[in-house]
Amino acid sequence: MFLFSRVRERLGALRRRRREAGQPRAAELALEVAMPWIVSESRFPEVRSEPDPLVSVVIPAFGELPMTLRCLHAVARAAGGASHEVIVVDDASQPSLVDALGSTRGLKVERLEAQRGFVGAANRGAAVARGRLLVFLNNDTAVCDGWLDALSRRLLGRDVGIVGGQLVSPDGRVQEAGGIVWRDGSATNYGRGLHPEAPAVAFARPVDYVSAACLMIEHRLFRELGGFDERYAPGYYEDVDLAFRVRASGLRVEYEPAARVYHLEGGTAGTDLGSGMKRFQERNQRVFRDRWPHVLLQQPTRELGPDLARVHGAGRACLVVDRQLPTPARDAGSQRLSRMLRELLEMGWQVTLAAFDLADGAERPALESAGIEVLRRPFVHSLEAYLRAHGRRFDRVLLSRLGVARRLLPTVARLCPSAGVVFDTVDLRSLREGREAALRDDSRARKRAERTRKAELRMVAKADATLVTSPIEREYLARQNRIATIAVVPTSYPVVRPQMEFERRSGALFIGGFGHAPNVDGILWFLDEIWPRVKILLPEFQLHVLGEEPPQELYRRARAGVHIHGFVPDVSAFFEQVRMSVAPLRFGAGLKGKVHQSLALGLPCVATPIAAEGLGLMPDLHAVLAAGANDFAEGVIRLNSDRDLWQRLSIEGRAHVGRYFSDDAMRAGLVQALSARRGS
Template sequence: MPFSIADARFLLARATGLLHRGLLSLRTRGMASSWERVRAQLRPSSPALRAALYLPPRTAFAPFTLPTSAAPRASVVIPVYGELAHTLACLRALATHPPAAAFEVIVVDDGSADKTAETLPQVAGLRYHRRAANGGFIAACNDGAALARGAVLVFLNNDTVPQPGWLDALLATFDAEPDAGLVGAQLLYPDGRLQEAGGVVFNDGNAWNYGRLGDPSHPRYAYLRDADYVSGAAIAIPRALFAELGGFDTRYAPAYYEDTDLAFAVRSAGRRVLYQPAAKVVHDEGATSGTDTGAGPKAYQVRNREVFRAHRAGALAHHRAPHEPTPATLHAGQRQVLVIDALTPQPDRDSGSLRLVNLMRLLREEGAHVVFLPANRSYDGHYTDTLRQLGVEAWCAPHAARAPAWLAEHGPRFDVVVACRHYVASEFIPLLRQHAPQARLVFDSIDLHYLREQRAAEVTGDAAIASAALRTRGRELGVIAACDITLVVSEAERVVLQRDAPDATVEVLSNLHSVAGPGRPFAERRDLVFVGGFRHPPNVDAVRWFAAEVFPLVRRQLPEIAFHVIGGDVTPEVAALAALPGVVVHGHVPDIAPHMDGGLLAVAPLRFGAGVKGKINLSMAHGQPVVATSCAVEGMHLVDGHDVLVADDAAAFASAVVRACGDATLWQALATHGLENVARHFSANAARAVVHRVFMA
């Protein structure tokens, strides 16, 4: 094909645009950052990133249907001006992978001269609106908002391909974060690389596409966080709030900086602007307006930056000067807390994990930025993703280097570091003192391991366990001495440390639970329930003792009753209990609520252990009464006969179970008082004062 004048003009325009953007980058970002962006631009994308995307094939148009609703929760507004092929790809993605939420789609045609007007009305389920004259992006979006019926407006560029689950993720953010006012998607290039993970605005009005050309799965970009702005290519906002703010500000007509200004207006109204990485949208940046800010529609970007800078001068004065953003600078105004544990917490499997996740949630509520690093650096699927959806910056391999290198890079940014479990903390303390000397070092014991092992030795009479307990005691007390503050879960454990570590600063931070409510009434419940993970030896001993020595006595008086054993990592000894009459071994169950709300009574037959028993809190939080041993209720502020029944030998334990199962009045009193106990001693509100002293002061 011969080289034409048009080809020459194209190359000249591209070169001019690159030169203009390069000079702008040097002025705002500096040489090092600009060079890194050039390298990232030239570096080829991993084929795996593109393979993970849904990109509809470009085929000849044939009518299709959008499964929209006449009573939508969300109204998706798509402004278009020509570029029919892009619009059809966007609509096909919505049709092929429709959201679970009820939605409608409104396409506002801003005077397209191509075949848009004759083609789009053939898409069933689409609301097509053609403007009388071309008015630009802002006018088209505001027109679409005026036509919307949903409670949430979602603005979507026509040169996007929304990925499966994108809209539901945006909407779920409003459910999880009641103060959210504007939520933006994770924008991806068609090759799978990151285009934007929320935006950063500097004090001179310039903006930075955070994460540009990076790996979208990198921990830096994979967690829910507040952003200075989110690109209008894919954003969601409550329709009432958008109307209250007057829509997109027409001072920026026809386009550019209107989305940035909207974010500032949302914050001025007391609401948050959030970046949601679970909402993934491919955006063919520049497909409709080009990329050259020196000519064409993009020239408005330069003009409107000055308009924006003048309009938002007061707010911009509190922003940082141009720099390359990092997690440290993004959260520079917050207390930054690093949490280290052996593994990523699995709150549906053990009470220690539930406590840790709720602690991180509480820290976020108190205004801290939380970073989590598992010692094994493993990505743990939805458990890691759950932390990220809470707004926790959760790291894992391959992006997290080994601890020495990771802490050398990140250690200086932390105000507080909490290391969980003595065997994890002992490994990290030297590194933390070297790389984060400014940080307050907190040891979270979870429970006092040496106390648990001592009690196991007493129950079993095993000399080897007793010897191991002494070694654990030395290591654990050594960690306590090396840290600034130690957390224990009960007053009883604090008393132990007053004796064994009198110079230590010790705070009680017990289990953290939400009160689920009373569940079903007495008449609609049945059977006995035990909940606990079986990597924990006290739980194995407890269910074996109960099934062998207590449950047969219960069955003599209640022959139809069953004993449900729930918990992961079932050992062969526990699995064998299923052969006994009335014993049902479930193993791990993904949803514990039906067993909590429908089980008549919970049992906690622990013969040794330490700490506070999450299984008891969990049952009581659901209005499920508990029969327990003295060891199980230690440090839990419980009174025998008032909010729990306590028994330590087999006959007494069986008698207490039978009594609670047969007396509706007693059962109701225990249930009511148990709920009150959780609210008083084990809720987030009960822990706030300690959390503030330890982490925020």
């Protein structure tokens, strides 16, 4: 009877969720909630027990055999790849859980002879655990697929001491997505009531604490810290106190949304603050406050609000809007933006990112895992509506590309009154358009470029700071606006020593997205004017062309030895196989990622002056530079046969990029731009 009443309850919740509008996957999530409870109490699960487990899952339990069985079924079903053992600690239940669970294959059951509450039971479980990592899990939970692997990956990251998952109520709404501790010692579960995939709770971040209903910590660290403090026995605030002790040791406490755990909340302890376990909640808050008075002075007050307090230690908030979410495998602009976002996080900023049209993207999970909040439909219907509700919390707004800045800057100025605005040109479109117009001697294109130039200068004048990718662009803008703050933020590529030697390489590589006009023009010019000259002396020479959406014209002009690969997600193998890259660009602006990346990877490049612009390259020291078709073909032929030249370019090109286009250079430009305010 108990089982079927719970089934009806869960399916009723499912039907209610289906009726709700604007909540994506609500019905599926509600069904996922219901399913762990639709399990026969007469069927015992089989759990894994490995001889040398990475993780020990410790489940304190007091009575509630059906609830504990459902928890074990979920753990067994969602085991994942991490090797683990499962330990149930019976907190002196009557009747004993040992008798009921003793036949469960793979399960280790410990029994306390006297009731010690969650704190004592958890510490006992840790004492007999064999895993390098410990997970404390309430018995009124149902874990989801991938939970253990997600927690383990996060904990094994740099300087992480505790990780907690996303707790979801049986109705499919968030119960806790990390916790906030206020200055008075009270605590708040962040995200309560939100959809589990809502942007505010879908990104990983450092937090004040995570609930012991699902908490992972390294076994050695837990032991060194003395476990859960017994002064909080039988329970409540032991997890908050442990988080503060872990942070005092120099490690972070992190929230991992990919570890989703459904939690009955009160299923074990009840909900009445005046009776049962819950009566210890207020008492232990006082104990906690008395223990950490000086640290609590550094915590925010409730007036700050949960949205600004949700990230531990992060003071300032920055909104970044680009044309689309970055696709770093596809274009250099996305690679630069991805590295800028990483730098902002490392500088201590809370980062919120949005595509101008709020479209989703394949890279979103990786961005959220890195700690970036990503606004998207259907959770956010318009940027204006979002900024009307949240605009005042942003200290800076970075608008990427002219089209985005032109359409959004007035809205930002109105709804984010305290935010400084940074205009990121990505590359100067007017410079690129003007050069193309000159190349084609097109008067209409010249007029279009002039209109673009005036629009860019209006954005420069209205913004608090402007970002460019090279000193040449900074000088170009500075001549037209002498009072603007213009910061150089170049792309930074990791410098890597090439593995393959000169003799084992052959052919050339062109890489670039073909939605970008300079790339289309450049490769067609190369095939028409340069390739025939190269093939006269190097008849076996091969050219590999990589890039998204190659036009039909490219296929029509391709000749023998030209291989058009289209989009390639991982281009590293090509950089190790070919002898050189070619960058035959005749117009453009900004740093060219194809040249920059090639030098960083130690692959010598033959480039036009336009392609090498802004990099400060010396001919035959950092790259082979050639303007006309004859010179370019001669450069390819010479580099193909001159081993000493190849070695020099490989070594010096890498050194040059590492010296002038590092993460430090990117950070210095960002610091300058984010510190600037008009009139100051």
